[in-house]
Amino acid sequence: MEKDPWSAHRIKITGVLQALCRAGAVEHRDFSYELTELGSDLHQQAPIFKLWFGAYASVLADAVAGVPDPATLVRGAVVAESSSRVGAQYLDETLLDLVASLAPRGRVCDLGCGTGSRLLAMCTRAEQPGIGFDISSTAVDAAQNTVRDARVLGVDLEIQQADVTMLTDTWPDVDIVTQAFMTHHIAPDDHCADVLRSYRVRFPRARYLVVFDTVAPASTSASSPELFAPGFDYIHALQGMEPRTREAARRVFAEAGYRCLREITLAVPNSYAWVLRPDDGAA
Numbered sequence: 673m674e675k676d677p678w679s680a681h682r683i684k685i686t687g688v689l690q691a692l693c694r695a696g697a698v699e700h701r702d703f704s705y706e707l708t709e710l711g712s713d714l715h716q717q718a719p720i721f722k723l724w725f726g727a728y729a730s731v732l733a734d735a736v737a738g739v740p741d742p743a744t745l746v747r748g749a750v751v752a753e754s755s756s757r758v759g760a761q762y763l764d765e766t767l768l769d770l771v772a773s774l775a776p777r778g779r780v781c782d783l784g785c786g787t788g789s790r791l792l793a794m795c796t797r798a799e800q801p802g803i804g805f806d807i808s809s810t811a812v813d814a815a816q817n818t819v820r821d822a823r824v825l826g827v828d829l830e831i832q833q834a835d836v837t838m839l840t841d842t843w844p845d846v847d848i849v850t851q852a853f854m855t856h857h858i859a860p861d862d863h864c865a866d867v868l869r870s871y872r873v874r875f876p877r878a879r880y881l882v883v884f885d886t887v888a889p890a891s892t893s894a895s896s897p898e899l900f901a902p903g904f905d906y907i908h909a910l911q912g913m914e915p916r917t918r919e920a921a922r923r924v925f926a927e928a929g930y931r932c933l934r935e936i937t938l939a940v941p942n943s944y945a946w947v948l949r950p951d952d953g954a955a
C-alpha cells in the first residue's frame with residue numbers, strides 16, 4: 673500500500689518549509705505553515721521561477737559550477753570546497769581538538785577527505801604524515817593545492833582517488849582513521865557495517881576510527897529555522913536517501929565491531945562526532 677504523500681516526502685517537505693520560513697516567505701503557526709505577504713507575492717511569480725530555474729536548471733548549474741563528476745553525478749570539487757568552508761566556520765576547532773586529544777602516533781587517514789584541508793590541519797598539529805582518499809576526481813584535483821601547501825609546511829601528505837567502500841591495500845602505519853560527513857552515503861546499514869568492518873583489515877593498527885556525521889532530525893517539528901539542516905534533509909531526500917538516525921548509526925558501529933568511547937554533539941544541527949575503538953571481543 674502506498675504511503676500518504678506527507679509520510680513519503682516528510683523530510684523533503686519539512687526542508688522546504690523551514691527554508692521558506694528562513695527566507696520570510698512562510699510563517700510557522702502552531703499547527704500549520706502560512707504564506708506571508710512576501711510569500712504570496714512570490715507565489716504569483718512561480719511560473720517565472722519554474723521557467724528559469726526548472727527548465728534551464730542544468731544550464732545554470734554548469735555555467736556556475738562546472739560539470740558533474742561521472743562517479744558521483746555531483747560537482748565534486750564544489751562539494752569538497754564548500755564542505756571544507758562550512759567545516760572551517762563551524763566545526764574544525766572542535767574536530768581538531770578531538771583528534772589531537774587522541775595523541776596521534778602514526779599516519780592520520782581521512783576517508784572522503786574532500787580538499788584535504790582538515791587532514792592537513794590534523795597532521796600539522798600532530799606532526800604526523802597523512803593520507804586521504806576521495807572518490808571524486810574533481811575533489812582530488814582540487815586537493816592538489818592542499819598537497820602543495822603541505823609540502824611548503826614540511827608535512828608528508830598524500831591524497832588518492834579511491835572508493836573507500838572497496839579499498840584493497842592495507843596501511844599498517846595508519847594510527848587514526850577519520851571519516852567526516854560521508855558515512856550517511858554508505859547505505860543500507862548492513863553494507864555500511866561491512867564497510868566499517870573492512871577498515872579494521874585495511875588499517876590493521878589503527879587505534880581509533882573517528883566518525884563525524886549528520887543524522888536524520890529527531891523530530892520534524894524543529895522550531896528554530898536555520899540553513900544547514902533543511903538543505904541537508906532536502907538534498908538527500910531528492911537523492912532518495914534518508915540519513916540514518918543517531919540510534920541507527922550507533923547500531924551500525926556496534927555491528928561493525930567498534931566500541932563507542934565518546935559521542936560529541938557538534939555545532940551543525942543533528943551532527944555528532946563518535947570516537948570508536950575496534951572492539952576485539954566483537955571482531
Ligand SMILES: C[S@@+](CC[C@H](N)C(=O)[O-])C[C@H]1O[C@@H](n2cnc3c(N)ncnc32)[C@H](O)[C@@H]1O
Binds near residue numbers: 787
Ligand atoms: C560532504 S563531503 C565531506 C568532505 C570532507 N570530509 C569534509 O568534511 O569537509 C563528502 C565527501 O565524501 C566523498 N565520498 C563520498 N562517497 C565516497 C566513497 N565511497 N569513497 C570515497 N569518498 C567518498 C565525496 O566525494 C565528498 O568529497
